[in-house]
Amino acid sequence: MTKPGRYGEFGGQYVPETLMNALIELEAAYTKFSQEPEFRAELKALLEGYAGRPSMLYPARKMTQDLGGAQIYLKREDLNHTGSHKINNVLGQALLAKKMGKKRLIAETGAGQHGVAAATAAALLGMECEVFMGVEDMERQQLNVYRMKLLGTKVTGVSSGTGTLKDAVNEAFRCWAGEADTTFYMIGSVMGPHPFPMIVRDFQKVIGEEVRAQLAVEAGRLPDCVIACVGGGSNAMGAFYDFIDSPGVRLVGAEAAGHGVDTRMNAATVTMGETGVFHGMKSLFLQDDGGQIMPVYSISAGLDYPGIGPEHAYLASIGRAEYLPVTDAEAVDSFEYLAKVEGIIPAIESAHAVALARKIAPEMGPEEILVICLSGRGDKDVQSVAKYRGENIHE
Amino acid sequence: MNRIDATFEGLRHRREKALITFVTAGDPDMATTEALVLEMIAQGADLVELGVPFSDPMAEGPIIQAASARALEAGATLPGIFDLVTRLRSGGVTETPLLLMMYLNCILHYGKDRFFEACARAGIDGVIVPDLPYGEQVEISGEARAHRVHLISLVAPTSRDRIHAIAQNSEGFLYCVSSLGVTGTRAGFATDFDAFFGEIQRHATVPTAVGFGISTPEQAKALAKYAEGVIVGSAVVDLVAKHGTGAAAPVGAFVKALKNAIRE
Numbered sequence: 001m002t003k004p005g006r007y008g009e010f011g012g013q014y015v016p017e018t019l020m021n022a023l024i025e026l027e028a029a030y031t032k033f034s035q036e037p038e039f040r041a042e043l044k045a046l047l048e049g050y051a052g053r054p055s056m057l058y059p060a061r062k063m064t065q066d067l068g069g070a071q072i073y074l075k076r077e078d079l080n081h082t083g084s085h086k087i088n089n090v091l092g093q094a095l096l097a098k099k100m101g102k103k104r105l106i107a108e109t110g111a112g113q114h115g116v117a118a119a120t121a122a123a124l125l126g127m128e129c130e131v132f133m134g135v136e137d138m139e140r141q142q143l144n145v146y147r148m149k150l151l152g153t154k155v156t157g158v159s160s161g162t163g164t165l166k167d168a169v170n171e172a173f174r175c176w177a178g179e180a181d182t183t184f185y186m187i188g189s190v191m192g193p194h195p196f197p198m199i200v201r202d203f204q205k206v207i208g209e210e211v212r213a214q215l216a217v218e219a220g221r222l223p224d225c226v227i228a229c230v231g232g233g234s235n236a237m238g239a240f241y242d243f244i245d246s247p248g249v250r251l252v253g254a255e256a257a258g259h260g261v262d263t264r265m266n267a268a269t270v271t272m273g274e275t276g277v278f279h280g281m282k283s284l285f286l287q288d289d290g291g292q293i294m295p296v297y298s299i300s301a302g303l304d305y306p307g308i309g310p311e312h313a314y315l316a317s318i319g320r321a322e323y324l325p326v327t328d329a330e331a332v333d334s335f336e337y338l339a340k341v342e343g344i345i346p347a348i349e350s351a352h353a354v355a356l357a358r359k360i361a362p363e364m365g366p367e368e369i370l371v372i373c374l375s376g377r378g379d380k381d382v383q384s385v386a387k388y389r390g391e392n393i394h395e
Numbered sequence: 396m397n398r399i400d401a402t403f404e405g406l407r408h409r410r411e412k413a414l415i416t417f418v419t420a421g422d423p424d425m426a427t428t429e430a431l432v433l434e435m436i437a438q439g440a441d442l443v444e445l446g447v448p449f450s451d452p453m454a455e456g457p458i459i460q461a462a463s464a465r466a467l468e469a470g471a472t473l474p475g476i477f478d479l480v481t482r483l484r485s486g487g488v489t490e491t492p493l494l495l496m497m498y499l500n501c502i503l504h505y506g507k508d509r510f511f512e513a514c515a516r517a518g519i520d521g522v523i524v525p526d527l528p529y530g531e532q533v534e535i536s537g538e539a540r541a542h543r544v545h546l547i548s549l550v551a552p553t554s555r556d557r558i559h560a561i562a563q564n565s566e567g568f569l570y571c572v573s574s575l576g577v578t579g580t581r582a583g584f585a586t587d588f589d590a591f592f593g594e595i596q597r598h599a600t601v602p603t604a605v606g607f608g609i610s611t612p613e614q615a616k617a618l619a620k621y622a623e624g625v626i627v628g629s630a631v632v633d634l635v636a637k638h639g640t641g642a643a644a645p646v647g648a649f650v651k652a653l654k655n656a657i658r659e
Binding site for chain 1: 449450451452453454456457460464467472473498499500501503504505525526527528529530531548549550551552553554555557561572575576577
């Protein structure tokens, strides 16, 4: 980081003045509590005793054999409570909110994974919670809407703009601007104004730290390649962060290419985006000729975001990490592949990372190690994959 | 001299408060916006803000969000807005300051230097960027200064320790946000104005104007006593939403009532 809140030219705090004090207060509180042994012990207890950490590092022997290249390991974030890596971040942020004396949590959600995790943390810690969700996404993810309600959270539909994740983020910021003194905004990814990208990365970096420790025991060495899917980029940043200073570890992000980067129906931000400012950060965004933020598309609602976290934009700009596009077709194929070969149904988001691994692993030697961050489980996606394959099932 | 500075100086000599009104450019079309600007000035607006529509206006409430969407739908673009300003300047609006209120991404995408050069050429006197707080202004402040366009700073009730630095480094006028949350019409205000403006006036080096939520002549009158100017946006845009291409007359009447209220 070049200066606080900056990753090269990316990052920063591009928010209305009304929110500046809330960001300053958040950074001060985070700096204070994250260094306190008591806070760290409480968070550790929650991660281990509630979320189920450490998550397993599973040697995917059949996949390794099938692809005939690198030894493949799956970092099983799908086995966490609530079914994805999102729980790591919300437990940290909700605990921080509680320490700050905030009574109410708000969050945005796209597919509903972060919303469900936020609702879960709120229920556990006894806090009020409201989740903003685009009306389009609510329609596509009715099960997760019901889950959040079951957990005692209020789900507020957002119909402005395209009625999807970016609009939910807009609305969460608007809400926060009116009540930041009592409310904590739990952002769901390594995005937004400083200090959010730093805080979320810090709460997710446990993924990469565990991979390092687990592989040291298992293989006595570092991985050669780590692959993760990237929307805003929280599971990827969590998986990459501990390896950034280990130059021998290749870091690869799988971006959602939707119908393809040669169409307008994609969400491949690094491949197709330009530098801009949106949602409080300078980063890469998909924009039209007039600098308007473009509607994006992916079969995966969790990767369906027109931007990317600023630290990823930085890692891409200096060539430390690569970001490669994966289409809907490739992701669905890998969703089915992992189910059949390893008996694991991945989230459609994570299936993007599996798809890249299937291209990269065969080019690697059998002595090399490739780790896929399996960020979530795929139960939520079964219906949409069935629909993609032309089968109509009712849950 | 920048028209904003000249206008506030003239108002001060006449012991008058500034009425600053806002419309979203291109809502419902550019011809209507042109007619609205002329009518607002004729009825007493001292400065006019043109909102540049953005796909994701994070600081706006539902009224301006909807206007922004209508303008984009109707094909509004930044070059089209510069054309509008050029027409206004050649059509007799020579003294009234015209400002753009817009999100940073549109400026960056157009090109910072090219943008401020176009502002200067068309006759834009100031730019208000709601997602560019004090501390990040260096992003465009050099280019703005090079082309003598004022970059208007905002200060909020939550600014606290920041008020001093923001006020000392402001130019044109200081945009004082009346209340928390987003733009829109409000029935009442929870802010302690005496304390807020007391702090601001201690440090202000340029005139102050208060905005966000002011929707009636009564509210304008009540808040005018704290600042040198009053900003009314959403209430004007709401009339445009209701009356469309025929909005000039009702907007004109509203602006007249606002100006009379702050004159008393």
